[in-house]
Structures are given as C-alpha cells and as structure tokens.
Amino acid sequence: MHTPDSTSSPAMVIVGAGHCGGRAALALRTAGWQAAIHLVGDEPHHPYERPPLSKDLLTGDKTAEACALLSDADLREARITRHVARVTSIDATARSLTLSDGQTLAYQSLLLATGGKVRTLRIPGGDLPEVMTLRNLGDAAALAQRLTPGQRLLVVGGGFIGLEVAASARKLGCEVTVVEGAPRLMGRAVPEPVAERALALHRARGVRVLLGVGPLGITRTANGVRMELADGSSIEADTVLAGIGIEPDLALPQAAGLAVGRGVMVNAHLQSSLPGIFAAGDVAEFPSVLSGQLVRQETWHNAETQAAIAAQNMLEGVNSALAAYTALPWFWSDQYDHQLQVMGEPALAATSVTRTLDDAGGMVIFYLDADNRLVGACGWGETSRVAKELKLARTLVERRISASAEVLADPATKLKGLLSHAR
Ligand SMILES: Cc1cc2nc3c(=O)[nH]c(=O)nc-3n(C[C@H](O)[C@H](O)[C@H](O)COP(=O)(O)OP(=O)(O)OC[C@H]3O[C@@H](n4cnc5c(N)ncnc54)[C@H](O)[C@@H]3O)c2cc1C
Structure with missing residues (x-):
C-alpha cells in the first residue's frame, strides 16, 4: 500500500467530531494514512456516544467521561488534529474549507459527519x-x-x-x-x-x-x-x-454544491455528488442494501459502521478498491428494564410471524419476504432476554435465512439451529 509522507500530502478532513467523525478519524489512521488528519467539530467535547444521554447518563449511572469515544491520549497517539470550530464553507473546486476561527484547511478527501440538529x-x-x-x-x-x-x-x-x-x-x-x-x-x-x-x-x-x-x-x-x-x-x-x-443541517453541503435530499445524497461507497467528498452517519442519505431505496438512519450502528467504510473509501488512490456499505439497519432503545431492537427492513416484508418469548409480553416478530427469506426482526421484552434472542435473530437476518413461519413461531425452535439454513 502506498502511504504518502506527511509533508507533501494534503490532509484528510472530517467535519463533525461526533460518533461517526471520531470513529472515521481513527479508522483512517489505522488503515495506514500517514499524513495529517483534521477532525473539526463545534462541540467542546471530544467525540462521545450519545445513547447514554437519555438513559444512564441522565440517571447518574454513567459519567460523561465514560461516554467518550476518544481521549486526549488517543488523539495524540493517532496524530489527529482536533479543531473546536464550526466549518462555515466548503470550496469543492479548490478542495478546501473555512472554519469559524478563520483557518482554512485543504483536503484530499473530506467526510461530512455532521449528524443532525434537534427540532424545536x-x-x-x-x-x-x-x-x-x-x-x-x-x-x-x-x-x-x-x-x-x-x-x-x-x-x-x-x-x-x-x-x-x-x-x-x-x-x-x-x-x-x-x-x-x-x-x-x-x-x-x-x-x-x-x-x-x-x-x-x-x-x-x-x-x-x-x-x-x-x-x-x-x-x-x-x-x-x-x-x-x-x-x-x-x-x-x-x-x-x-x-x-432531528433533521440534518443541509445549508453547508447545499452551498458547496452537493446533491441533497433528506440528507447529503451518497452512493453505496458513501461518495457524494462531488469528487473527494463523502458523507456518513445521521446526515447521509444512502441506498439501502435490501431495497436500493435511498434511506437515512439515525442510529448508533449506522454511525459506527459507515465510519469504517467512509474512511476506507477516503483512501481511494491509496488503497485500491472501493468498499460498498452493505450493513443492515439495526437499532435498540432501552426503556426501564425493557429493550426494543429492530433489525433489517420490516417494511419490505410480505409476511410477519410472532414468536413469544415469555409470559410477560416478551416477543420477537420476524419479517419474511415473498420467498420466506428473513428481511427483518423486531424484539421487545426484558433486556437480557431480548438481547440474547436478537443477537441470533440479527445473524439470521444478515444471512437472509429462509425459514417457515411455523418454525420461527415455535418457542421450542432453537434459533441457533436455523443458522445452518443459510443459502
Ligand atoms: C439522546 C440520544 C439517545 C440515543 N440513543 C440511541 C440508541 O439507544 N440507539 C441507537 O441506535 N441510537 C441512539 N441514538 C442515535 C445515535 O447517537 C446517533 O445516530 C449518532 O450519534 C449519530 O452519529 P453522527 O456522528 O452521525 O452524528 P453526531 O453524533 O450528532 O455528530 C455530529 C457532530 O457534528 C457537529 N457539527 C455539525 N455541523 C457542524 C459544522 N458545520 N462544523 C463543525 N461541526 C459540526 C455536531 O455538533 C456534532 O458534534 C441516540 C441519540 C441521542 C441524541
């Protein structure tokens, strides 16, 4: 792999130092990029995970420090330059951007990971x-x-x-x-x-x-x-x-000339409509691997997995092949001692089948396409039970297992046993 030296090469720049931006910065370095990485974000904190904000952090069971994705030491070790500033404009022709503190940064590849702003x-x-x-x-x-x-x-x-x-x-x-x-x-x-x-x-x-x-x-x-x-x-x-x-703030990409819809529009490689600019996380509108339809997701898993693919593809010209984003949607929500998980795309299902987990209302609903292949699953119930069941259900959906409604509905069926049905 060709790794340019730090003096002659332009930098990788990431706008948005949230979950996706933080993960992507680290992934760029791990993948072998030797020159500068600039991580620009307008929050005073280093990248952190947001799910605890409505749960353990709010109840005092988790500290803000425990939510951090990157520490000072991580940034130093990975030689990531952190800017606490807002990006105010992008010049896609000159491949440069301007920060609210007056600085200008040149980029070889740019990742927009700007998340969304809350509706008021x-x-x-x-x-x-x-x-x-x-x-x-x-x-x-x-x-x-x-x-x-x-x-x-x-x-x-x-x-x-x-x-x-x-x-x-x-x-x-x-x-x-x-x-x-x-x-x-x-x-x-x-x-x-x-x-x-x-x-x-x-x-x-x-x-x-x-x-x-x-x-x-x-x-x-x-x-x-x-x-x-x-x-x-x-x-x-x-x-x-x-x-x-929330809704993505599209003023910046729009002013830069990027195609936008409900988010910054990207292809399966997370490339935007302009060369060298990528988008990932909550802000990106990308083709679903199951339906091909453009979708936007606001989930931890989407931010996490798109960061890795975006980083890999930002190194285009350094690494040869472009990677496609093929992960299936997945999210969870914790409420009291209960958990909800949704995996895949239930909307694509021809039929659904319910599997009862316990007498207390715990259930998994499986979603099957017209060929009886799994395209989604939704679980609800006591947290540890749902976590265990959905771990297997996720793998079944990822492998597009084909199974009959009777088998899936039967609580006596061990989901693990169905893994061998993969095509
Ligand atoms: C309270 C809460 C609870 C959640 N719980 C769950 C959960 O249980 N399960 C789940 O799957 N997901 C959950 N999520 C969603 C998940 O956290 C998000 O999908 C994820 O954080 C998205 O990451 P991102 O990097 O795309 O955006 P963000 O993490 O929002 O990061 C974007 C960053 O970019 C910055 N920025 C924006 N514009 C600019 C600019 N012009 N210049 C510089 N910086 C800029 C923003 O200030 C922000 O820091 C939750 C989210 C919240 C808020």
Missing part, C-alpha cells in the same frame, strides 16, 4: 427556558439538573428519545406525562403490538401517556409552565422536553 417546538412559548431538547452532553446536564424527585416533566413526542427520558425521569422520582400527536407510540419504525406493549409498560410504571393530541402553546404560571393541548385540556409542568426528532 414551533408553538407560542416553545422558546421558554423551561422547554428543553436533548442532543448533546450540555443538554443532558441541563436536563438532569431539573429532574429531581417530585418535579413534573412533560415530554412532547412519544418516540424513542422521549420514552427513554420518560423512563429515566420515573427512575429519578419525577411525575411524567408524555403527549404524542399520533394515535400510537414510536411511529412506523415499530410494529403495533410492540407499541401497545410499550404503552402498557409506561402506564404501569406511572407515566401518564396522552395519544392523538398535540400541543398548541405554552405559558408561564406562578410555579412552572402550562401547556395548552389541541383537545382543549392543559397540563402543568416544571420542565418540558421536546422529543420531536
């Missing part, structure tokens, strides 16, 4: 200081300060993050209400029976869940805030968390 509540009072969002360590610290016993938390949005925060807040002794505009929790990413079980669990743990009703406005009261709802009712709270999702 666009209603009157949505900008009050009691109304919070959760995306970064600073948000988590500010929210944690308010979640003391007896405090009233109102979560807007019954998606993963809203429900995880609801569970954490109950653990911390808060009174919790969740308001979701749709008639069910967790949207289309999760099958109806799982959404129903999650709803029952939250209610059993003391969360007041209101479905099919949206917020109209928020006003201050003598001792907190009051949210008016579309059905004419209102709820008082000390803190409101808007858990209504």
Whole structure:
C-alpha cells in the first residue's frame, strides 16, 4: 500500500467530531494514512456516544467521561488534529474549507459527519427556558439538573428519545406525562403490538401517556409552565422536553454544491455528488442494501459502521478498491428494564410471524419476504432476554435465512439451529 509522507500530502478532513467523525478519524489512521488528519467539530467535547444521554447518563449511572469515544491520549497517539470550530464553507473546486476561527484547511478527501440538529417546538412559548431538547452532553446536564424527585416533566413526542427520558425521569422520582400527536407510540419504525406493549409498560410504571393530541402553546404560571393541548385540556409542568426528532443541517453541503435530499445524497461507497467528498452517519442519505431505496438512519450502528467504510473509501488512490456499505439497519432503545431492537427492513416484508418469548409480553416478530427469506426482526421484552434472542435473530437476518413461519413461531425452535439454513 502506498502511504504518502506527511509533508507533501494534503490532509484528510472530517467535519463533525461526533460518533461517526471520531470513529472515521481513527479508522483512517489505522488503515495506514500517514499524513495529517483534521477532525473539526463545534462541540467542546471530544467525540462521545450519545445513547447514554437519555438513559444512564441522565440517571447518574454513567459519567460523561465514560461516554467518550476518544481521549486526549488517543488523539495524540493517532496524530489527529482536533479543531473546536464550526466549518462555515466548503470550496469543492479548490478542495478546501473555512472554519469559524478563520483557518482554512485543504483536503484530499473530506467526510461530512455532521449528524443532525434537534427540532424545536414551533408553538407560542416553545422558546421558554423551561422547554428543553436533548442532543448533546450540555443538554443532558441541563436536563438532569431539573429532574429531581417530585418535579413534573412533560415530554412532547412519544418516540424513542422521549420514552427513554420518560423512563429515566420515573427512575429519578419525577411525575411524567408524555403527549404524542399520533394515535400510537414510536411511529412506523415499530410494529403495533410492540407499541401497545410499550404503552402498557409506561402506564404501569406511572407515566401518564396522552395519544392523538398535540400541543398548541405554552405559558408561564406562578410555579412552572402550562401547556395548552389541541383537545382543549392543559397540563402543568416544571420542565418540558421536546422529543420531536432531528433533521440534518443541509445549508453547508447545499452551498458547496452537493446533491441533497433528506440528507447529503451518497452512493453505496458513501461518495457524494462531488469528487473527494463523502458523507456518513445521521446526515447521509444512502441506498439501502435490501431495497436500493435511498434511506437515512439515525442510529448508533449506522454511525459506527459507515465510519469504517467512509474512511476506507477516503483512501481511494491509496488503497485500491472501493468498499460498498452493505450493513443492515439495526437499532435498540432501552426503556426501564425493557429493550426494543429492530433489525433489517420490516417494511419490505410480505409476511410477519410472532414468536413469544415469555409470559410477560416478551416477543420477537420476524419479517419474511415473498420467498420466506428473513428481511427483518423486531424484539421487545426484558433486556437480557431480548438481547440474547436478537443477537441470533440479527445473524439470521444478515444471512437472509429462509425459514417457515411455523418454525420461527415455535418457542421450542432453537434459533441457533436455523443458522445452518443459510443459502
Ligand atoms: C439522546 C440520544 C439517545 C440515543 N440513543 C440511541 C440508541 O439507544 N440507539 C441507537 O441506535 N441510537 C441512539 N441514538 C442515535 C445515535 O447517537 C446517533 O445516530 C449518532 O450519534 C449519530 O452519529 P453522527 O456522528 O452521525 O452524528 P453526531 O453524533 O450528532 O455528530 C455530529 C457532530 O457534528 C457537529 N457539527 C455539525 N455541523 C457542524 C459544522 N458545520 N462544523 C463543525 N461541526 C459540526 C455536531 O455538533 C456534532 O458534534 C441516540 C441519540 C441521542 C441524541
């Protein structure tokens, strides 16, 4: 492998020092890139993992240090130059970019790993200081300060993050209400029976869940805030968390002339529409390996696995072959002592089959295409049970195992035994 020396070669530059950016920087060095690596991110922290922000970090069971992906020592050892700054413009013709601190960096290859920005509540009072969002360590610290016993938390949005925060807040002794505009929790990413079980669990743990009703406005009261709802009712709270999702900030790539849709559009090699520029993680819209459709994912696994492929392909001209991104989607959500996992693309299924895990509502739903090959699986139940079952289910889906509905549904069938059915 040709490894250019550090004086004559332009650098590898990564915009966004989050999960994907941090992992990609390290992967570039591990893959043998000898010259400069610049990791530019606008957060004051080194790259860290975000899943604990709504779970263990919020409840105080994990420290911010324990969420770090890279330490000072790691950066030094890998000779990664970390810039705490915002990238304000990209000149794709000159292959350079400008930072908010005035610096200009030249690049051989550039990775956009800029994640997404949280949606805010666009209603009157949505900008009050009691109304919070959760995306970064600073948000988590500010929210944690308010979640003391007896405090009233109102979560807007019954998606993963809203429900995880609801569970954490109950653990911390808060009174919790969740308001979701749709008639069910967790949207289309999760099958109806799982959404129903999650709803029952939250209610059993003391969360007041209101479905099919949206917020109209928020006003201050003598001792907190009051949210008016579309059905004419209102709820008082000390803190409101808007858990209504994220959207990629596409202004920077758009101004640089990159093709964008719901994210920065890339091909299977994570190459954007302009030479030398790649995108990965939450910001990238890429072709699904199962359907070929352009998809964007907001998951730990996507950030982790795309970082490796992007780094490999940024070395094009150094390493010869371009790698394709072929990983199947996978995400989890922890709520109380329960876990949800979704693997593959359930939307592509012709049929589904349910496997009961226990008497307490634990289940795995398998998704099969028209040829009875597995294209997805969704598990819900007590954490260790789901983790064990989904580990095998993931492998079955990855190998596109073909199995009959009867065999999959039968709790006596050992999933491990099905691995030999691979084509
Ligand atoms: C509270 C929370 C809980 C989660 N829980 C789970 C979970 O249980 N399971 C799961 O699968 N996934 C979970 N996720 C999702 C997962 O953490 C994300 O998918 C992952 O962090 C995406 O990584 P990324 O590198 O693409 O983006 P990020 O980690 O968001 O990193 C992007 C970085 O780029 C920076 N940036 C943006 N624009 C610029 C610019 N112009 N210049 C410089 N820097 C810039 C941002 O500030 C940020 O630091 C969770 C996310 C959150 C917020």
